[in-house]
Amino acid sequence: AQTVTQSQPEMSVQEAETVTLSCTYDTSESDYYLFWYKQPPSRQMILVIRQEAYKQQNATENRFSVNFQKAAKSFSLKISDSQLGDAAMYFCAYSLIRTGNQFYFGTGTSLTVIP
Amino acid sequence: DSGVTQTPKHLITATGQRVTLRCSPRSGDLSVYWYQQSLDQGLQFLIQYYNGEERAKGNILERFSAQQFPDLHSELNLSSLELGDSALYFCASSFGAAANVLTFGAGSRLTVL
Numbered sequence: 001a002q003t004v005t006q007s008q009p010e011m012s013v014q015e016a017e018t019v020t021l022s023c024t025y026d027t028s029e030s031d032y033y034l035f036w037y038k039q040p041p042s043r044q045m046i047l048v049i050r051q052e053a054y055k056q057q058n059a060t061e062n063r064f065s066v067n068f069q070k071a072a073k074s075f076s077l078k079i080s081d082s083q084l085g086d087a088a089m090y091f092c093a094y095s096l097i098r099t100g101n102q103f104y105f106g107t108g109t110s111l112t113v114i115p
Numbered sequence: 116d117s118g119v120t121q122t123p124k125h126l127i128t129a130t131g132q133r134v135t136l137r138c139s140p141r142s143g144d145l146s147v148y149w150y151q152q153s154l155d156q157g158l159q160f161l162i163q164y165y166n167g168e169e170r171a172k173g174n175i176l177e178r179f180s181a182q183q184f185p186d187l188h189s190e191l192n193l194s195s196l197e198l199g200d201s202a203l204y205f206c207a208s209s210f211g212a213a214a215n216v217l218t219f220g221a222g223s224r225l226t227v228l
Contacts, residue, residue, distance in 0.1 A: 004157075033215055043203060044117070045158075045219035091157060100213025101171035103148075105157040 023092030138206030
């Protein structure tokens, strides 16, 4: 079964501090993409960052970076210099390159940013 | 604005009724995906259409159906509605049949009373 586990239902961080959200996944395939999507109170799903599994280098997007550990099937998201606008639900997901049709999502981590 | 347009934004209806949700993909995208997000849940894949043809099917109930029209917009039809069908329904689009990223619409909030 294809599964994504986000073990932290809720997290909080002080403004300007750093927070790491955890994600593990389970697939027997070797070629896939990994994603973090953000869902603010507006409910819009917004792509935060994407990682190709065949790339060893961790993806970064401004204040957002990932720690991708392929052998451990772990894909954590680090948010640096947290801002109030980062408060949202964060979903980890992956899709298989072979099929590319279905994205498998975790149940999300709710991030609160404390002023 | 992601470029993926969903209507209506909100819909309230009664059990046993039928509703239609509409989605226009981002310009140039040929694939449309439908996802269901129930309260405090992740997104569940329902179905994908690519260039008018059904491409992949997930956990879509028999009471639900979808189609993609020649102008590439898609409709998700939900019939014999039950209380448990209350959810946020997302449409997403991608260029190809196999997506390496999904662009989501703002969702349609369905409430079944």
